[in-house]
Amino acid sequence: MDNISKSVRKKDHEPKISGESIYVGDYQCAKDGSAILTGKILHSKIARARVLSVEVPDLPKGYFYVNAADVPGENKVNIVLDDTPVYCKDTVEYIGEPIGMVVGPDKEEVERILSQIKVEFEELEPQLDVRSSQKVFFDYEFSHGDIEKAFKEADKIYEEEFETGYQEQAYIEPQGMMAEPEKDGKMYVHGSMQCAYYVHGAIMRVLGCKPDEIHVFQDVTGGGFGGKEAFPSVLGSQVAVAAYKAKAPVRCVFDRREDMEYTSKRHPSICRYKAAIKNGKVTALDCDIVFNAGAYSTLSAVVLQRGIIAAPGVYNIPNIHVHGKAVKTNTSPCGAYRGFGAPQTFFAIEMMMDHIAQDLGVDTLEFKEAHLVKQGDMTSTCGKYHFPVPLPDMINEIDKVCDFRRKHKEYAAPQSGRYRKGIGMSLVFHGAGFTGSGERDIIKAVAKLRKYKDGSVEILASNGEIGQGVRTTFPKIVANELNLPFDKVYYNHPDTERVPDSGPTVASRSLMIVGELLRRAAIKLRSVWIDGKEQEVEEHFKEPDFMIPFYIDKFQGDAYPTYAWSVNAIEVELDTLTGVSKILGAYGSFDVGTPIDYNIVLGQMEGGFLQGIGYSSIEKMDYDSKGRIRNNSFTDYLVPTTKDVPNMVAMLHVEKYPNGPYGAKGAGELPLVGAPGAYVEAVEQALGGAKIHPLSHVPFTPDDTIAQLNRHREEI
Amino acid sequence: MVGGYAPATLEKALRIRAEETVVPYAGGTDLMVQNRKNVEYLFLNKIAELKQIKVDKDYIHIGALVTFTQAINDDKVPQIMKDAISKIAAPAIRNAGTFGGNLGNGSDKADSVLIEFAVDAKVRLMSLKGERIVNVEDFCITRRKIDLKDDELIVEVLLPNKPYKNYIYQKVGGRNSLAISHVAFAGLFEEKDGKIQEFSAAFIADAGRFLRFKDIEQTLIGKSKKEAKNLKDKVIKAYSDKIVLTAGRVSAEYRKTVSLNLLRDFLTWFGV
Numbered sequence: 001m002d003n004i005s006k007s008v009r010k011k012d013h014e015p016k017i018s019g020e021s022i023y024v025g026d027y028q029c030a031k032d033g034s035a036i037l038t039g040k041i042l043h044s045k046i047a048r049a050r051v052l053s054v055e056v057p058d059l060p061k062g063y064f065y066v067n068a069a070d071v072p073g074e075n076k077v078n079i080v081l082d083d084t085p086v087y088c089k090d091t092v093e094y095i096g097e098p099i100g101m102v103v104g105p106d107k108e109e110v111e112r113i114l115s116q117i118k119v120e121f122e123e124l125e126p127q128l129d130v131r132s133s134q135k136v137f138f139d140y141e142f143s144h145g146d147i148e149k150a151f152k153e154a155d156k157i158y159e160e161e162f163e164t165g166y167q168e169q170a171y172i173e174p175q176g177m178m179a180e181p182e183k184d185g186k187m188y189v190h191g192s193m194q195c196a197y198y199v200h201g202a203i204m205r206v207l208g209c210k211p212d213e214i215h216v217f218q219d220v221t222g223g224g225f226g227g228k229e230a231f232p233s234v235l236g237s238q239v240a241v242a243a244y245k246a247k248a249p250v251r252c253v254f255d256r257r258e259d260m261e262y263t264s265k266r267h268p269s270i271c272r273y274k275a276a277i278k279n280g281k282v283t284a285l286d287c288d289i290v291f292n293a294g295a296y297s298t299l300s301a302v303v304l305q306r307g308i309i310a311a312p313g314v315y316n317i318p319n320i321h322v323h324g325k326a327v328k329t330n331t332s333p334c335g336a337y338r339g340f341g342a343p344q345t346f347f348a349i350e351m352m353m354d355h356i357a358q359d360l361g362v363d364t365l366e367f368k369e370a371h372l373v374k375q376g377d378m379t380s381t382c383g384k385y386h387f388p389v390p391l392p393d394m395i396n397e398i399d400k401v402c403d404f405r406r407k408h409k410e411y412a413a414p415q416s417g418r419y420r421k422g423i424g425m426s427l428v429f430h431g432a433g434f435t436g437s438g439e440r441d442i443i444k445a446v447a448k449l450r451k452y453k454d455g456s457v458e459i460l461a462s463n464g465e466i467g468q469g470v471r472t473t474f475p476k477i478v479a480n481e482l483n484l485p486f487d488k489v490y491y492n493h494p495d496t497e498r499v500p501d502s503g504p505t506v507a508s509r510s511l512m513i514v515g516e517l518l519r520r521a522a523i524k525l526r527s528v529w530i531d532g533k534e535q536e537v538e539e540h541f542k543e544p545d546f547m548i549p550f551y552i553d554k555f556q557g558d559a560y561p562t563y564a565w566s567v568n569a570i571e572v573e574l575d576t577l578t579g580v581s582k583i584l585g586a587y588g589s590f591d592v593g594t595p596i597d598y599n600i601v602l603g604q605m606e607g608g609f610l611q612g613i614g615y616s617s618i619e620k621m622d623y624d625s626k627g628r629i630r631n632n633s634f635t636d637y638l639v640p641t642t643k644d645v646p647n648m649v650a651m652l653h654v655e656k657y658p659n660g661p662y663g664a665k666g667a668g669e670l671p672l673v674g675a676p677g678a679y680v681e682a683v684e685q686a687l688g689g690a691k692i693h694p695l696s697h698v699p700f701t702p703d704d705t706i707a708q709l710n711r712h713r714e715e716i
Numbered sequence: 717m718v719g720g721y722a723p724a725t726l727e728k729a730l731r732i733r734a735e736e737t738v739v740p741y742a743g744g745t746d747l748m749v750q751n752r753k754n755v756e757y758l759f760l761n762k763i764a765e766l767k768q769i770k771v772d773k774d775y776i777h778i779g780a781l782v783t784f785t786q787a788i789n790d791d792k793v794p795q796i797m798k799d800a801i802s803k804i805a806a807p808a809i810r811n812a813g814t815f816g817g818n819l820g821n822g823s824d825k826a827d828s829v830l831i832e833f834a835v836d837a838k839v840r841l842m843s844l845k846g847e848r849i850v851n852v853e854d855f856c857i858t859r860r861k862i863d864l865k866d867d868e869l870i871v872e873v874l875l876p877n878k879p880y881k882n883y884i885y886q887k888v889g890g891r892n893s894l895a896i897s898h899v900a901f902a903g904l905f906e907e908k909d910g911k912i913q914e915f916s917a918a919f920i921a922d923a924g925r926f927l928r929f930k931d932i933e934q935t936l937i938g939k940s941k942k943e944a945k946n947l948k949d950k951v952i953k954a955y956s957d958k959i960v961l962t963a964g965r966v967s968a969e970y971r972k973t974v975s976l977n978l979l980r981d982f983l984t985w986f987g988v
Contacts, residue, residue, distance in 0.1 A: 418981070576977075577974065577977040577978060577981055578886070578888045578899070578974050578977070578978070579970065579974065580888060618890055618891055635896065636965060638890040638891050638895070640891055641806075641891060641892065641893045641894060643891070643892040643893040644891050644892045644893075701966070702888070702898075702966075702970070703966045703967050703970040706969070706970045706973050706974060707967075707969065707970070710969070710973060
């Protein structure tokens, strides 16, 4: 293990464990000592309607009703596009859409007022079915090779449809934001978030102010998983408008039901895949991908881009055509969640390969291995896999630890009795960093180091600690380059007043991109270091020279500089009486390059893998015929516990990335991505294989297993 | 505001129960989650006489404030009950949750109550006026509805004192800990002189109440295993006709199929 990988105690360990950390809900008063007003949102109860009138009861002194008319700037929250209103315009487009906010000193009084507001709606027909939605937010298409010729010459053609459901981030701390008007006229906005500068940019437009008239601070944040990438821009705008009107600090913290029902979740998907086979190999793949975006476009453009780029998975298929759409429905807008569109398409390609192999009568792993990409191969977007692809070695590592090949063959034989076993394997990558030329053209990250007279060094960057460890790993890198003790380097939560824009805390980019900027900055500081003097150095992002420029209009070029890889195997014992698949073991080999802190990375891998297993098996969320999400509590939406996967083995395989700090590449999202393919393959094998039970959706619940068995019972 | 009383004796508790409007608090693992406004609680955890497990000739007496952890560690509690309560929630909740609370909560998915249904347990209730002993199936009317008067407290659960040798207990929840039963099954089987002497099958199936059909059970009592085997399909069909389920957290089809699967497995296990 490299020295840099040795684990240290996390900088935020002590305050979090002792309970000293102040989350946004914990503040007793505003920064200037004034009382905080509580804001509660008036949510639409109808999926689509014209709002005819809102009748607010007489408000006691000190209470306010805030709505679109109070927005001083534009009633638009900038995410990728500007279609999300701060407060609804003439219509509401989903159940939960904010119509207004009641603000006042006493929370119970605020709730009482809220319950007395009468909204008159003219109900409109909601669009709830994804398949028939005509409103397409984003539509992308790309191809290479000669797809028509390949299908014409095929020995066999397979066509299948795969579906994935919602997934709720289920962070411990729900969404919460607070806005405080400051004496100098600035607006100070802070709360639970991933991307301080996203919030900053959005609120500037909403308040119609200049960049230096607001500042945004990330409070201690109790988990994000993508759920706090875009949503805090919306809630932050809402509290900022409320504070602007009330001329007083306003805080809005969601309760769990609000959070689960109305905030962004993983996009449900429908992937229709068609494959051409010639001489036992897949020669062409035609993918038609639809993501349910919900009522507003939010991050769907970029989620869809990542999803469709991963459509052919880790396989070298010479002719491909990919068509992806993100369509509108009158449901809660979907957004970012660890994996960002890729878990959906990786599930589809892994199951497709699995089903083709079984139909051809060949071992599924051997079939996949025969198609693996390798260094130098072309990517789905005519870019290049510039670095070694370690999948073959990782497959062997997994095989060694769980005896995969033997079990996989053994369980493929017919089984009888109450309990049946199955094992599945998935092979995935996760493109490290922003998709396409985002880093170069949009983010343009800047990071700084400030050295104080006492020789301590502060890191100035905008990446938020959300449990992934950046408050620890960034200082490790800088301390290492400056040869300083770890406690001499520190990284506080970002305040946009103090730190440059080093970009958002997303896309598994913070460590790889910003960590490398900091490493270079540290080298720069070392070269100009003068004892006892305050000094500052700055570094700017530079795209690596080897990159093939990416053109988003054509989906051509290197979508990512490099890739993190993973091989996952899951072994189950299925109870044919109850439909429950007990997980006997979950094994993951993860290549995220050099781990900058072994424990932190391993924690990320285990946690993400478990989240992925939840997504595959028990995390079921859907909306009803009115567009309402009923699974809005932890009683009705279960996430797995350690007892569900007692035997989890996470291993690191290190393929260093020369342009990341000490060889590190993106880590955060990777471990979730491969779980669905491995889990469903295992359950499918335990059920007797794809010829009897071709499984094609996640989550695949015990309910689904029993339905499969019942169906088959009826057939025979 | 939350107020409350924490009496040290049952007599004092009964007096408060009679005189005030209070919510009995027997562990609080559900009440804490509900976080009701403007209620006064009657905390029962200081009352030693409600925390005892005793055995006499006819019954195993489990005090209403006996926690699941206490019962799991007590030799007097039969294994069938231990099997069920050791799968309740997680250790922290088993340390606080009690038998009285599980009953008083009125849930149709209370794991300890399923066993009480299967074994024909009784519930002892007290008020200042005296005591009542009722059959558990009469006490639990439907979901959230129990036969407990405003001045009464649950004092203890009475399990018939017998060996409970041949039984099957199975719980199917949404995950392996902190899970509410989607389906649970408890069955008892005894044979004497080649005849079925006892046959009892109780279900949790999100049905609004615990399910047990004594009339169907009677059709097998007194039969030999061979005779019972011939009746097996008919018996399962009879259960199938009686188990009528409506939409719930998991599909009605699932809950019914699994209930019948577990019943069939239970019969097969004991040679029927």
